[in-house]
Amino acid sequence: MKVVRVHETGGPDKMVYEDSPAPSRNPDRAIVKIHAIGLNFIDVYFRMGLYKSPLPFIPGMEAAGVVDSVGKNVTSVKCGDRVAYAGSIGAYAEYASIDPTQLVPLPAGIDMKTAAAVMLQGITAHYLTHSTYPLRKGETVLLHAAAGGVGLLLIQLAKKIGVTVIGTVSTEEKSSIAKSAGADHIILYTQADFEQEVQKITAGKGVDAVYDSVGQETFDKSLNCLRPRGMMVLFGQSSGPVPPLNPSVLNAKGSLYITRPGISHYTATREELLWRAGDIFSWISDGSLKARVDRVYSLKEAAEAHRALETRQTAGKVLLQP
Numbered sequence: 001m002k003v004v005r006v007h008e009t010g011g012p013d014k015m016v017y018e019d020s021p022a023p024s025r026n027p028d029r030a031i032v033k034i035h036a037i038g039l040n041f042i043d044v045y046f047r048m049g050l051y052k053s054p055l056p057f058i059p060g061m062e063a064a065g066v067v068d069s070v071g072k073n074v075t076s077v078k079c080g081d082r083v084a085y086a087g088s089i090g091a092y093a094e095y096a097s098i099d100p101t102q103l104v105p106l107p108a109g110i111d112m113k114t115a116a117a118v119m120l121q122g123i124t125a126h127y128l129t130h131s132t133y134p135l136r137k138g139e140t141v142l143l144h145a146a147a148g149g150v151g152l153l154l155i156q157l158a159k160k161i162g163v164t165v166i167g168t169v170s171t172e173e174k175s176s177i178a179k180s181a182g183a184d185h186i187i188l189y190t191q192a193d194f195e196q197e198v199q200k201i202t203a204g205k206g207v208d209a210v211y212d213s214v215g216q217e218t219f220d221k222s223l224n225c226l227r228p229r230g231m232m233v234l235f236g237q238s239s240g241p242v243p244p245l246n247p248s249v250l251n252a253k254g255s256l257y258i259t260r261p262g263i264s265h266y267t268a269t270r271e272e273l274l275w276r277a278g279d280i281f282s283w284i285s286d287g288s289l290k291a292r293v294d295r296v297y298s299l300k301e302a303a304e305a306h307r308a309l310e311t312r313q314t315a316g317k318v319l320l321q322p
């Protein structure tokens, strides 16, 4: 089969499109023929070496496809089932061997590209808004990279609950895209001081929660945007990792809370995974949640896809197709 493999960490060119033996059979696993692969910022962290995987490795944490074969102990899925998964590395390939407890069956109306577009980022937006900081009607949040893959989905989930969303984006074009998804206020954080803008919008009260996936460039000012006892949800670092924090800063800035969540802890049981994926797929099916696929590349163009994501050219989801 064809795969994209990283032999040494570094820039996008370190990804090599090459031949590989198909995954070997395992009695406890299912082999999925991949139809669509979701690109996520975590793929960049692994490729760069910020997150560690033994070398060489096949990147990619998310895909949708059809079960091609199952091991003899697997009873939860069968050949021909349409499935999607998030959280198992090795998706930049034609086939992947997956623990069947990670496979979510796809409802009839959900096509492969949509499934690969919402599994990881949709579940992330779900746990961030429903569990990490369970949003309540009438609250106000600040969301960085609002036109990103997670961002556009998170806006829509927050609006469903009745929350005011202040989003930040880098360009006018991304501003219109985030507004179309429902954002109430958009700040161009590359041009304006987002801390001052948030204080203006909230009349000095601050927001109830900040969802910050940009990290290094936004973290300090984001803390200043919170109301007393507000919640800082740091869930990524697209601009670089945040340096160590002195906990007394949280006291000085208003008895703040901070958390650094990850998807695996919010899909720790099969029930939780199916609950979150089920909600996302049912909202896609009833039209109340829309996935924006920004661009689709072939698997062999993975380096180009990474470049587009890393250089902030994309708004919404990027997919690869084997």
Ligand SMILES: NC(=O)c1ccc[n+]([C@@H]2O[C@H](COP(=O)([O-])OP(=O)(O)OC[C@H]3O[C@@H](n4cnc5c(N)ncnc54)[C@H](OP(=O)(O)O)[C@@H]3O)[C@@H](O)[C@H]2O)c1
Pocket (backbone or CB within 6 Å): 039, 040, 041, 042, 120, 121, 124, 145, 146, 147, 148, 149, 150, 151, 168, 169, 170, 171, 174, 213, 214, 217, 235, 236, 237, 238, 239, 240, 261, 262, 263, 264, 309, 310, 311, 312, 313, 314, 315, 316
């Ligand atoms: N913890 C979890 O469970 C979890 C799960 C999924 C994703 N994440 C995190 O969520 C974030 C978004 O992921 P995504 O896959 O949906 O990506 P994305 O938001 O589509 O892309 C990243 C965006 O970050 C913004 N950005 C700001 N500064 C940047 C910089 N210096 N370099 C690159 N981008 C910069 C850009 O938006 P602007 O151009 O508008 O600034 C860019 O489009 C990532 O940090 C990712 O690690 C975390």
